Amino acid sequence: MTPPTRAEALALDSADPLGPFVERFVADDPNLCYLDGNSLGRLPVATVARLRQVVEHEWGKGLAGSWPEWIEWPVAVGDRLGASLLGAAPGQTLVADSVTVNLYKLAGAALAAARAADPARRVVVVVADEFPTDRYVLEGLAGGTGGALRTVAADAVAGVDPAAVTAALGPDTALVVLSHVAYRSGALVDMAGVTDAAHRAGALALWDLSHSAGAVPVGLDVAGADLAVGCTYKYLNAGPGAPAFLYVAARHQRRLRSPIQGWFAQRDQFAMGTAFVPVDGVERFAAGTPPVLGLAAVDEGVALLAEAGIDRVRAKAMALTDLLVGLADEWLAPLGFALASPREPSRRGAHITLRHDEAWPVTAALVTAGVVGDFRAPEHLRLGPAPLSTRYVEVWDAADRLRRLVAEGRHRAAVPPAGRVT
């Protein structure tokens, strides 16, 4: 096909119903093509004011007197997130801790409950290419309890085959842990199908929504999902290291207990009783004092996405990545790039990945050309045009600069040492 011209990309922006949302983010460098929203989302303009309000007024002036309001936020912000983006009825979503810690709490709770019901149920099924922290946490949990991981191979591009997950399930399986959108390829998994297979095997399904929350509609309740965790500093635009979220389906809450028994999970917390008696609701998966600044930022990010509507966000995500895939086919394939994401937009999330032998020097050199993507070892360039904050022309310019840079061999000129891009 003939790729669109730059004028055509600009026309897509003019016609974009979400176009005005781009202005709702801080963006002082008009030359920058920021295709790394899947790593760290842009700063919403409203968040600047909200954080000043929280810091300078609520903390600075209200001091400890602000706690009666702040203390409600983990559940209140969780409910708003659940309702607008996760398909979760109230009382099931909590904003707290990091993805790592939340995964530990929920997987630990699920493994303990499974073992208590049937000592033979000790296996966690996980995809071989699952995001590292998920694998590390599960390896530690399984090892600490005499359990085991069972690894399912997945295609590096197409992602995991639900049939392979089903084949890995058995009467020994306690839990399946899976990313809804794969962090590397962007492949989208059929949540309802895999959850159903887990249930038929007597196991629970825990979903990592880090790369899907705010990018893809997530119907946790409808899919019958049991547990979920996810990140807020990517598509939810809550800032570096902002608190993560967790979801526990209401039907499981009373029988699951977090291995980390913290005082924010305690019934009648400020009576400060001697024995731990967790509350009934999703707050029983809280641990320590909630990170108030981060919660405010999550709230603002969620509000922005809720205003845009996740279905429109999804439509734009597909259109942006489609544009990128089309340009990559036309311009980049001849330069040694191969699409390492599903070609069908409905099978992927909001980012795509390109494989290239020199992916690291290309990623590094791109920054000097005003294009930010990110590198994933050993040879992947990941490009995430966050739908709410990215223009079509930004994607066009990024692809154009990328082809020129590689065609001219500029990525070979000054190669920095392989480094960290979170």
Place this chain on the structure above:
Amino acid sequence: MTPPTRAEALALDSADPLGPFVERFVADDPNLCYLDGNSLGRLPVATVARLRQVVEHEWGKGLAGSWPEWIEWPVAVGDRLGASLLGAAPGQTLVADSVTVNLYKLAGAALAAARAADPARRVVVVVADEFPTDRYVLEGLAGGTGGALRTVAADAVAGVDPAAVTAALGPDTALVVLSHVAYRSGALVDMAGVTDAAHRAGALALWDLSHSAGAVPVGLDVAGADLAVGCTYKYLNAGPGAPAFLYVAARHQRRLRSPIQGWFAQRDQFAMGTAFVPVDGVERFAAGTPPVLGLAAVDEGVALLAEAGIDRVRAKAMALTDLLVGLADEWLAPLGFALASPREPSRRGAHITLRHDEAWPVTAALVTAGVVGDFRAPEHLRLGPAPLSTRYVEVWDAADRLRRLVAEGRHRAAVPPAGRVT
């Protein structure tokens, strides 16, 4: 004794070498007596600018390109905290997660290591009146591993007797967990003595520094402490829910492993290897992505205390609480208040507690008189004049307003329902 006059309190402020530091905090209400710095410390003026810098420039403009700097902060800020306030050489202090999660990680690591060396070492010794989240976490950890808690009684005022701790230790003891300064009474424990007793019994000592960091010099290395955790939103002025810290003595780092195996503890993290191989240093006790805004606020709070010098802070803490105790003896004892903190300043931290039959209505009514303290069930009013941000006259005014309020019976006029004051 005759209590000082208000003019004498003002004279103490004029002569106070730390007096100018009061101006380094946001304080827009000159009428407010904020004696709750032991719950939520005041906002440093410098933190306002620093957070704007981090949010609006580093995140808003630098975007993911700021990660190479941010990623160093958990250890860098930890080292500055360790050096200036904790008596900890570099490479042993990490800013991360909450006190609850850090306690879980360190106590879990210590229990697992003790069990591996000797399956009979499973007991955690803890004080009966220890801060709730500590007890809950330890109860959960001990229960999950077939261990047990052994509780040591402590005097509600004088705190725990080191001899009672020593008597509770035995060949079955893996770990002693103790607050350096008791959250209720403010009683200060002899860290070196208890640590030594733990070591002689073959156990490790884990210190909760939440009420001592930034208020009392803490000599972790000199005391031979093994492990520690602590809070930053009290005397370190890092804001509501700011990340906590942890300390692991260098000699223990290689043999201890956090039960929560997160990717920020992984060697060569961004290679994203399959198996978890923790780094050698204190970062092996990290878990998820560091909370950047909170880290910046911790850094500012630590810098302010470092500039003041912890010895001068300690001297002022003793003088402020001494003033308060003197006024309480003279004015408040006749109204039914009893000191529930050690009378000897060297035996307590930077807050004092008064017992009173109507402590809850008194605490609540005090707020309407412009005095913020906090209530601890069932009948304690806790007053924490944070040394760096509190004037002597503020303590004088608070005691004066408290005696008038109770003498006039105003606390009985409008009693709100017993509520949460964190």
